[in-house]
Amino acid sequence: MALPQYQPESDEPRNFRPLISVMSILLLIGALFVLIRARSTNQLAASPPVTEVAGDIVEQPNFSAAELPAVTLATDIVHEGWETLGDSDDIYDVALSQDAVWVATGSGVVRWTTDGEFEKVGSEHGLASGRARTIAIAADGTVWVGTLGGGISALTAGEWTTWGIADGLPSADIYDIEITADGNIWAATGNGVVEITNGSVNAIAVGMDLNNQLISDILLRRDGTLWAISQLGVFRRDVGSSFVPIAGESIFTNSLPSAIGLDVDEQLWVGTLTGELFTLLGDTWAPDAFSAIDTEKINAIMPDANGILWVATDDGVYSQTETDWEKITSGTLPSEATRAIASADGSGLWFGTRQGLVSRVGPQFRTYVTEDGLESNFIQDLIISADDEVWVGTLDGGIATLDADDTWQSITAEDNLTTNDIWSMTFGPDDELWLGTQGNGVMVLADDDVTTYTAADGLANNTINVVMSGPSQTPWIGTAQNGLYSFDDEFITQDYDGRGNVFDLDFDDTNTLRTAVFDGDLLRTVNTGTVWRPIVAENALPSEKALSVFATENNNLWLGTAGGGVLYFDGLDWTIFTDADGLANNVIWDITADADENIWLATGNGISVYNGVSWQSYTTADGLAGNEVRALKFDSEGTLWAATSGGVSRISTDAINP
Numbered sequence: 001m002a003l004p005q006y007q008p009e010s011d012e013p014r015n016f017r018p019l020i021s022v023m024s025i026l027l028l029i030g031a032l033f034v035l036i037r038a039r040s041t042n043q044l045a046a047s048p049p050v051t052e053v054a055g056d057i058v059e060q061p062n063f064s065a066a067e068l069p070a071v072t073l074a075t076d077i078v079h080e081g082w083e084t085l086g087d088s089d090d091i092y093d094v095a096l097s098q099d100a101v102w103v104a105t106g107s108g109v110v111r112w113t114t115d116g117e118f119e120k121v122g123s124e125h126g127l128a129s130g131r132a133r134t135i136a137i138a139a140d141g142t143v144w145v146g147t148l149g150g151g152i153s154a155l156t157a158g159e160w161t162t163w164g165i166a167d168g169l170p171s172a173d174i175y176d177i178e179i180t181a182d183g184n185i186w187a188a189t190g191n192g193v194v195e196i197t198n199g200s201v202n203a204i205a206v207g208m209d210l211n212n213q214l215i216s217d218i219l220l221r222r223d224g225t226l227w228a229i230s231q232l233g234v235f236r237r238d239v240g241s242s243f244v245p246i247a248g249e250s251i252f253t254n255s256l257p258s259a260i261g262l263d264v265d266e267q268l269w270v271g272t273l274t275g276e277l278f279t280l281l282g283d284t285w286a287p288d289a290f291s292a293i294d295t296e297k298i299n300a301i302m303p304d305a306n307g308i309l310w311v312a313t314d315d316g317v318y319s320q321t322e323t324d325w326e327k328i329t330s331g332t333l334p335s336e337a338t339r340a341i342a343s344a345d346g347s348g349l350w351f352g353t354r355q356g357l358v359s360r361v362g363p364q365f366r367t368y369v370t371e372d373g374l375e376s377n378f379i380q381d382l383i384i385s386a387d388d389e390v391w392v393g394t395l396d397g398g399i400a401t402l403d404a405d406d407t408w409q410s411i412t413a414e415d416n417l418t419t420n421d422i423w424s425m426t427f428g429p430d431d432e433l434w435l436g437t438q439g440n441g442v443m444v445l446a447d448d449d450v451t452t453y454t455a456a457d458g459l460a461n462n463t464i465n466v467v468m469s470g471p472s473q474t475p476w477i478g479t480a481q482n483g484l485y486s487f488d489d490e491f492i493t494q495d496y497d498g499r500g501n502v503f504d505l506d507f508d509d510t511n512t513l514r515t516a517v518f519d520g521d522l523l524r525t526v527n528t529g530t531v532w533r534p535i536v537a538e539n540a541l542p543s544e545k546a547l548s549v550f551a552t553e554n555n556n557l558w559l560g561t562a563g564g565g566v567l568y569f570d571g572l573d574w575t576i577f578t579d580a581d582g583l584a585n586n587v588i589w590d591i592t593a594d595a596d597e598n599i600w601l602a603t604g605n606g607i608s609v610y611n612g613v614s615w616q617s618y619t620t621a622d623g624l625a626g627n628e629v630r631a632l633k634f635d636s637e638g639t640l641w642a643a644t645s646g647g648v649s650r651i652s653t654d655a656i657n658p
Contacts, residue, residue, distance in 0.1 A: 019474075031640035035085045080368065089353030090148060093134045101342075101350060102143060103357050104132035106489030109145055112357075126160035128153040129172075136177040146174025152187060152196070161199075167195060168201030179219040186226060188215035193228055193243070213244045219268075220262045228267065229257040234270055251278065251285050261301025263309050271298025275313060290318065290325050302341040304349055308621060312338035317351060319461060325647060333358055358544055369647035372376040373408030374400055379643035382631045390641060392648055393422030394436060399445075416450045424466045424503025429473035434466030458491035462623060470513065484515065504590075506561075508551035516559060517547035550591035550599075566601055582615030584608045589630045594636060602629035607651075616650075625649040 061572045093104040101112045108122035108130045120207035123130045129150025136144045140644055143155040151164035151172045165172055174191035180186070185196040193215055194200045199436050213230040220226055222238040233252050235243040255272040268280040269288075275298060277290035296314035303309050309320040316336040317328040340352035351358045369377050377396025383391050390402045398412035417435075424436035432446035441462040444649065454462050462479035470476050475487045476494075484494040484502050504516040542567060548560035557569040565578035565586045578586050587604035599610040605627045606619035620625050626646025633641050640651040 005163070008189070010494045018643045054116060074136040082514075089355050091340060091357055092132065094350045094352045095135045095137045096342050096350065097143075099139065100358070101345050101359075102135050102137065103340075103352055104135040104145060106131055108132055109135065109143075110357075123150070126153070126162075127160040129162065133174060134176050136179050137463075138179050138183055139181075140183065144177050144179065146177050146187060148173050152177070152185075159437065160232050163201060167501070168203070170203055172552045173214075173282075175214070175216050178218050178222060178226070181223070186218055186220060188218040188228065189212045193218065193226075193237075204237070209260065216258060217260050219262060221266055222263060227260055229260050229270065231256050233257065234260070246280070259298045259301050259312075261309075262303075264303045264307040269301045269309070271301055271311065271313075273297050275315070277311065290320075293318070293325060296380065299339045300341045302343055304343045310341055310343075312341050312351060314338075317341075361623070367623065367624065367647050367649050368402070368408060372406070374647065375412055377647045378645050379648050380423050380630050382641055382648065383425045383427065383632050384635050384641065385427060385431070386632045388635045388637070390635070391425060391433065392643060393425045395422070396418070396420050398422065399425070399433070399435065410446070415448075415617050417445075418450070418452050423464060423625070424468075426467045426475060428469065428471045428475050434467045434469075434477075435477050436467040436477065438463050442467065459485065460493075465501070465503045466505060468507070470507055476505055476513075478505060478515065503546060504548045506549050506551045508553065508555040512551075512555075514549045514551055514557060516549040548588055548591050548602075550593070552593060553597070558591045560591050560601065561586070563587055566591070577610070577615065581590065582608070583616065584617035584619060590632050592634065594634060594640070600632050600640065602632045603643065604628055607632070623649070 015300075028279050030144075056242060062615075088445065090106040092104045092106070093100045098449065099113060102314060103110050107129060108120055109132050110118060110120050112118045117365050121127055127145060127147065127150070129147035131148040131150070132145050133148050135147040138144065139305045141156075145153045145155070146161050147153065149172050151162060151167070151169050152174055153160050153162045163169055169187075169189060169450070171190035173189070174187050176188040178186045187196065189223045191212060191214070193204045193639065195204060214234060215228050216229050218228045226237040226243075228235045228237070228243060232245070234246050234257055236246050236259070237243040249300060255274045255276050257270050258270070258273045260272040261271075268279075270278050270285075273641075274296040275293065277288040278285045281289055282285075289519050290311065295318075297315070298311055301309065311318045311320075311325075314337045316331065317338050318325045319328070320326075327505075333351070335355035335419075336352040337354040338351050339354070342350040342352075349359070374392070374394065374397060376394035378395040378397075379392050380395055381393040385391070391399060391548065392401075392408075393399050397423055398410055398415075398417050400408040400410040403409050411417060418442045419437050421437060422435050423438050424435045426444075428444065430446065432444055435443040435518065439462050441452055441459060442464055444453070459477070460479055461481070464477060465480055466476075466478040468476050469631060477485045477491070479502065481501050482588040483504075486494060487489045502515050502517060506514050508514065529542050545562035545564075546559055547562050548558075550558040550560075553556070556571060559567040559569070561567065563586050565576055565581075565583055568575045568577070577583055583601065584602060584607065585603035585605035589604070591604035592600050598612075599606040601610075603617075605623060607616050607629055608615050608617045618624055624642065624644060624646075625648060627643030628645035629642050630645075631643040635641065642649040642651060
């Protein structure tokens with residue numbers, strides 16, 4: 001179903017950009033959905049690398065791998081959940097690379113790889129100290145580790161280099177490391193802030209005796225601004241300048257700052273030792289509602305890939321909602337004392353606790369985008385064959401099907417399609433693919449051959465809003481302004497009085513055909529071969545623009561509108577549901593039902609599901625590929641597939657049925 005000129009009658013913004021980046025897929029597939037299994041016999045390459053420690057060359061032995069609990073991260077769809085790795089490790093910091101998760105612990109560094117193995121690195125392997133406190137990974141892959149008592153160590157190409165007091169550090173205790181875009185290193189030490197450039201250590205003049213203070217956290221903004229916190233308050237350093245205290249530091253007199261973070265809008269947030277949270281608005285510190293929560297020391301503040309702000313405390317993990325804060329249940333984490341948060345685009349979240357590393361799996365959605373073989377992330381329609389073969393139609397990318405290797409194989413104009421803009425899809429009586437386009441008529445794909453039907457072949461025009469299989473798999477075609485056709489060796493007109501801009505079709509159990517009509521009678525119905533009739537009056541409902549129609553098993557009707565929400569007809573009365581009742585959006589592109597007769601809506605701003613009592617909605621904040629959802633289909637296993645503006649989402653509904 002589609003309408004290129006249509007603009008939704010909604011205040012919701014339209015976001016057609018892919019929302020999942022390359023990093024999202026690499027980490028989602030590589031680091032989150034893999035088999036993580038402890039292996040006590042893990043070995044590195046036969047020829048051990050050489051480690052440089054404070055100028056001395058030493059042989060680096062193989063990393064040891066202590067026994068850890070085996071944890072399976074399902075490679076199939078997973079519902080929202082959490083998995084724990086290494087449940088005895090006291091973790092202070094977490095960093096993500098493209099092929100591994102790194103953590104700084106009280107007994108060294110641990111690295112989990114994408115093939116399910118892990119490695120432990122301690123002082124016996126060249127690390128400056130086994131008491132690792134912070135870890136960061138540069139763009140060139142260098143791993144930087146700050147330790148307590150040993151200074152800073154960097155791992156490059158299998159070799160460690162260490163900086164200590166003899167190399168210019170004002171303190172051997174390192175509490176945080178930040179890396180600039182050009183590879184310079186900033187470090188928060190027990191005695192001020194330092195910069196490492198080309199291997200040289202430079203202490204930074206900060207004023208107010210900050211050089212003599214323990215710096216517990218630093219933060220680097222994209223424009224090069226550096227923030228630092230100590231018991232004296234919060235300080236800012238613009239590029240090329242000295243650190244200066246920022247407005248309102250007196251608020252920390254009774255509650256010292258303990259963590260600093262930026263949200264997706266680069267607004268500054270500061271947490272305190274007593275669990276208070278402040279944000280800097282202009283020159284004024286504003287206490288957040290989080291401060292009313294009875295919690296303990298705030299250790300980390302970070303947004304995830306969807307812009308949701310997370311706060312790690314000694315009393316658990318909290319996420320920000322539109323109106324409040326939600327705490328992760330205590331049974332989810334191995335320890336409520338959470339010290340670190342790591343996130344990369346679309347990768348989910350990783351938390352370092354006093355009793356292990358925790359990954360947030362999921363949430364409920366497995367997403368497919370161009371990196372998985374699609375030619376376009378804007379998915380206009382989606383169909384599933386009787387044997388669960390999934391096909392999608394895209395804008396600008398032709399069609400694609402998912403193969404046994406979980407990769408999409410695309411067919412485009414280079415393969416003789418008339419156009420790459422596909423608006424609707426269905427299967428014909430011989431399992432051929434029927435493709436509706438906007439301006440290029442209908443294409444039929446059978447055995448790699450493409451046949452095109454246009455106005456020259458009997459269609460009233462070449463703008464096709466919907467193609468759908470009816471009884472005996474007969475193809476039905478809904479056009480713009482010129483009514484409806486069925487096809488049996490030729491096009492058979494099913495026209496009726498009035499405007500006939502048909503946007504969706506459905507047949508009930510009696511083979512009665514229902515059509516959603518745009519810019520005319522909202523809904524018309526016909527017993528095939530008899531007279532068409534309108535089923536509702538235009539002025540009886542909130543919108544005369546219908547986009548979708550769905551007949552239930554008891555032959556009642558759901559009708560989705562273009563801005564008026566969704567309507568339910570029980571044979572006698574109409575009930576109207578809108579965003580005021582809990583819908584994600586009032587533009588309804590598609591409607592379907594699951595085996596339990598829950599109703600699922602594809603809307604202009606996410607997916608909404610109705611259990612007969614209440615609505616629940618899911619958006620990109622929950623892992624959906626894109627918020628503009630055009631089609632929903634269930635396969636034989638009950639898995640829901642969604643065509644979105646940001647890719648294809650494959651959804652386990654077991655965990656999210658209302």
